[in-house]
Amino acid sequence: VQLQASGGGLVQAGGSLRLSCVASGRTFSSTVMGWFRQAPGKEREFVAAIKWSGGSTRYADSVKGRFTISKDTAKSTVYLQMNSLKAEDTAVYYCAGGSGLIWSTMARSSEYGYWGQGTLVTVSS
Numbered sequence: 001v002q003l004q005a006s007g008g009g010l011v012q013a014g015g016s017l018r019l020s021c022v023a024s025g026r027t028f029s030s031t032v033m034g035w036f037r038q039a040p041g042k043e044r045e046f047v048a049a050i051k052w053s054g055g056s057t058r059y060a061d062s063v064k065g066r067f068t069i070s071k072d073t074a075k076s077t078v079y080l081q082m083n084s085l086k087a088e089d090t091a092v093y094y095c096a097g098g099s100g101l102i103w104s105t106m107a108r109s110s111e112y113g114y115w116g117q118g119t120l121v122t123v124s125s
Contacts, residue, residue, distance in 0.1 A: 030097030
């Protein structure tokens with residue numbers, strides 16, 4: 001599975017961005033798609049995840065109510081709509097694919113076997 005993330009950029013606090021992640025290759029190998037982020041000097045952290053089948057989702061508490069993860073199965077694409085952005089949302093955002101995940105493991109980066117290259121989101125205050 002190859003993952004290509006895009007959509008990052010510079011935005012003012014309070015603004016919005018939409019990230020996209022296109023999956024190609026053996027996409028059936030991935031049943032869950034997730035977004036993680038890594039800020040400078042910090043560890044990678046979970047943001048959101050969605051199941052290809054059924055569309056159940058999970059969010060980090062820090063983004064609940066502001067971010068929305070969605071999918072377009074026909075396009076093999078997962079989106080992360082980010083609203084009300086804050087300076088602390090500044091990070092490199094990575095999309096990831098995994099298989100066999102359940103709700104309790106969707107936030108663990110170690111459960112994901114496929115990773116995109118990352119896209120930088122910078123929120124100016």
